Amino acid sequence: MKIQKAKLLWLYETMVRIRLFEERIQDLYARGAVPGLAHLYLGEEAVAAGACAHLGPEDYITSTHRGHGHVIAKGADLKYMMAELYGKVSGYCKGKGGSMHIADMEIGILGANGIAGGGLPIAVGAGMSAAWRGTDQVTVCFFGDDSSNNGTFHESLNFASLHRLPVVFVCENNLYGISVSQTKHQPIKDISIRAAAYAMPGVTVDGNDVLAVYEAVGEAVERARAGEGPTLVEAKTYRWRGHHEGDPNQGARYRTKEEIQSWKRKDPIPRFAEHLVSAKAATSSKLKTVEKSIEKEIDEAVEFANASDFPTLDELYTDVFYLAEGR
Amino acid sequence: MKIQKAKLLWLYETMVRIRLFEERIQDLYARGAVPGLAHLYLGEEAVAAGACAHLGPEDYITSTHRGHGHVIAKGADLKYMMAELYGKVSGYCKGKGGSMHIADMEIGILGANGIAGGGLPIAVGAGMSAAWRGTDQVTVCFFGDDSSNNGTFHESLNFASLHRLPVVFVCENNLYGISVSQTKHQPIKDISIRAAAYAMPGVTVDGNDVLAVYEAVGEAVERARAGEGPTLVEAKTYRWRGHHEGDPNQGARYRTKEEIQSWKRKDPIPRFAEHLVSAKAATSSKLKTVEKSIEKEIDEAVEFANASDFPTLDELYTDVFYLAEGR
Amino acid sequence: MREINYADALNEALRECMTADENVMIMGEDIGLYGGVFQVTKGLIEEFGPKRVLDTPISEAGFVGASVGAALTGLRPVTEIMFIDFTTVAMDMIINQMAKMHYMFGGRGRVPMVLRTNIGAGRGTAAQHSQSFHSIFAHIPGLYVIAPSTPYDAKGLLIEAIENDNPVIFVEHKKLYIEKGPVPEGRYTIPFGQAEVKREGSDVTVVATHAMVGRSLIAAEQAAQKGISVEVVDPRTLVPLDKETILTSIRKTGRLVVADEGHKNCGFGAEIGCLAAEEAVEYLKAPVARVASPDTPVPFSPPLEQAFIQDEKEILLAVEKVAQYA
């Protein structure tokens, strides 16, 4: 698949944006600035970047509890994200949703989701809506390995394939559902084989190789836009942190330090940086400046969040229903 | 697979028992003797008979809304079945359950089920229980083609294969879920291919050939008893009647007379009778006597049901909870 | 005015809305060729085609969730769950997604969808096809819960529900589908949150829902012969609830009977009874009385099922009981 230089840089920039954002959350969380639950995406950046590289603002994604990377790659504004994580009224959800419920209909983010496997039927509905309305919008549906055991996976892939809906199912196989290793939650290794049960193509790629993800999802998006139906793409990757911030020692209860280290050596970012430099797509100084500007962007997001107000208490009662004028 | 003469006769007798019982229900229902919903098994007799031929009273089955055939093949007493369908206190469930909820723990009938796909997780639990308790009991789980689209199918097969549980999943593919043809409810033809998604063997057989069902389920039961885990067996068959008694003209809203006729020509019973006679396993007069005695059995069941009382009204309030002495 | 039955009134509402707005689509099991097990969608697939009248696999979580996703992105799905008993398999999509998105997202995104289903015992279909647990949905913020008792209300409320930009649980009643009543042709709506006094009276207030409304009107007639004047109030929508109309009636009569087909414990009857105790206790001349289904599963056997169903007899008994208090 041919890829423009600008797109290569976008991939790098997006992965770095996710990386630095999550590292900042890790730090802020440790210092108690961010309340609630934070499920970090560190180590998995290549999946969100490679997948969303094919989408425009009119396309849709459904995300998960581990959703920061997905929404950043789909174009979310770090200021509003940060403010949401702080619970400020200037956040994406006026502070009502927090980390697990970031949404922005304007750019096709149909919501992170606190229910593991909850996003799949919603993605199918968005795909149906695009097909019925006759647009060429594509929906990318992110979910994890353990979430592929939820019945919603089965019902969603069956329905999407039956009606040849423009949906790309992207399974992020990071080998664990919280503490439960894949070997303990399903009897298979490659989740992509499940596609055959729905007469759907399925493919497994190295989720730490952003170009591999880009290729596989690219073909799937083409099929979807051409009306040829959905695809299941499995990306093998790994989360560096614990399931959530607060999971002791990056999940030491159920993973070895060695395993974590071996995956850190497969860090998708330096790996891609080397490729860019050797392929003369960018100089390392250029990449440095990218990082710098993103650092600045994040600093501004934190300032924005800090400077914002908490919602006023009357907000507790608003938005339960949408009340149009006159209703 | 070798098969004893006695077993051959049991298969024939069981199919005929189901056939004649259902024909009687059809008649009683038309005359208003049986209240509620009746989903008849006419045309599908070979599946229940061929599957249950491998089970003893200590083995388990879970059944469906179309369950009369399953429970008869598992050894249910026609008197108590008939009384249950009449809503009499002498029925299997004291008249509280009716056609969709016949159960008898003594002979391993864990219940018909009004929820399409509801029986699969229960079968998995019975399998887990047998494995954990270290018995060699096998559980056969019956369900339909459309029910294979319920998320419970996915969660159950995943769990059963993960723990190599002694469960045989028998999918009765009669090509419709009520009025929805298989082509409109799933994008595949052979449901057995779904087994691969769980690293489980899957096989498709002619569900109107009792020996084919007997063979396939026999191997699956052997695997299960040997601790080698579950199997998915798909039996292609067809229901002669409408979805339930009352579905106009055997389902004329969604099926053609021709289709129904073509399947009636594949009637599993005369087909097997010919085999028995030509294989000298039985004379046709012997088969006639079998039918006669079953007719008598059914007459007695109807008499039993008619002669039985309805439950007294205090029964409305009992059995909500099991109240042991002293609790 | 011409009379048509409740199922046909619903069918007209669907046809009206599908004709008026091409983004309105319906989906569910056997709603196409079969016309719905209660014939509510009869003829619509012929008129609007298989995309806008979509037969679904047995995947309630999948297609209710798909309805949510479609509603978020421009369609207005009206989705049928064949019996309320089966909403259980889609409960996460209803409680955690459909009901909460507008709030969780801080007002971003709307979910203009209707989930049609039905309650009611009396057809000999036993414990998994006869339930009436609509009160569960009233306990979950973010859902409108509708309870039509007549063909007229059924049509007007369904059009309102489809045109409403919020998620609606539209709870029909099996035994009412064949009941006839006057229904205007064409479009009309009944606003949510407006109870209707179906009969005026001065001695006892009966707050009744669904089939209990008709049963209460019969009981009221019988009570009248015994000199008891009964007012029958039909909330029509459980959420939003027209507390004022209900409380005004209770304050007038000082005696309350609540007749709802759901189970008694923590049901809608409890809510109305508690409301009286909170906001009208000083007017109560008699104990509140609930006429509700007993706290048992629905039995199959006809005599047991009849004993399970509470009708005009039990309502009249309750009315007479509370009327004894001066």
Place this chain on the structure above:
Amino acid sequence: MREINYADALNEALRECMTADENVMIMGEDIGLYGGVFQVTKGLIEEFGPKRVLDTPISEAGFVGASVGAALTGLRPVTEIMFIDFTTVAMDMIINQMAKMHYMFGGRGRVPMVLRTNIGAGRGTAAQHSQSFHSIFAHIPGLYVIAPSTPYDAKGLLIEAIENDNPVIFVEHKKLYIEKGPVPEGRYTIPFGQAEVKREGSDVTVVATHAMVGRSLIAAEQAAQKGISVEVVDPRTLVPLDKETILTSIRKTGRLVVADEGHKNCGFGAEIGCLAAEEAVEYLKAPVARVASPDTPVPFSPPLEQAFIQDEKEILLAVEKVAQYA
């Protein structure tokens, strides 16, 4: 007596029962190596092995249904659903199978299983991880619904639940897991259907559940300083409900406040308020008052979540309000 926290008390109950009966097994997500997200099952996999302490896939319908099947056939599963919010994906197995089998089958077959889960807001986990809709289960016949408010009750009620031959929904409270209290060593049980008067008083009855019990005791202390004598009644089990103890207290004080963390509409508070209106209306000197979570989803933002949570402040206000009535 030694003091341990609520989570450890539950852990002891599990260990007791697993040691006493080899058919008792536990399953759920992350209950093994992880020890449960609230550490209730800590150490059990080391002691009893991975078969009796089974980590499950994300398949709540599957493993709750498997628990039902296992219970029908000789095991006694104690199954954990990480948050009550996730019971929605298993709702069919709970409402249509677990709750109804014994009745549908006319008494054939028993389902001796416990479904452990938890409610409660206050941890910043927003709308899908903070709900308290335990009242839904009280609306479904065939389920015992348990609500321990102290470590002592938690252990005694859980042992009773595991030894009971019926399906039990065992509803814990997130905020109580780390609360300490006196707990005897070894086996003891608390029978279902016995409320406990946690504090005696004469002016106002507060019927409180879960964390609301502790909050009510604080409010009662504050009220005492203002000369209001508050009686705090903890039902401990919502089904079966000890109506007598509750009604006796209401008849004594004539004033009722119900404090339950569930949403207000059609919740447990409504049931108790309606009960008072049905069976003690002539004793009521004041309107009934409900202290319940507002009918909104649980918001994330800390100040909003704090406003959502009703605590001793709101309970005291309600007590003072009803106490004003002579």
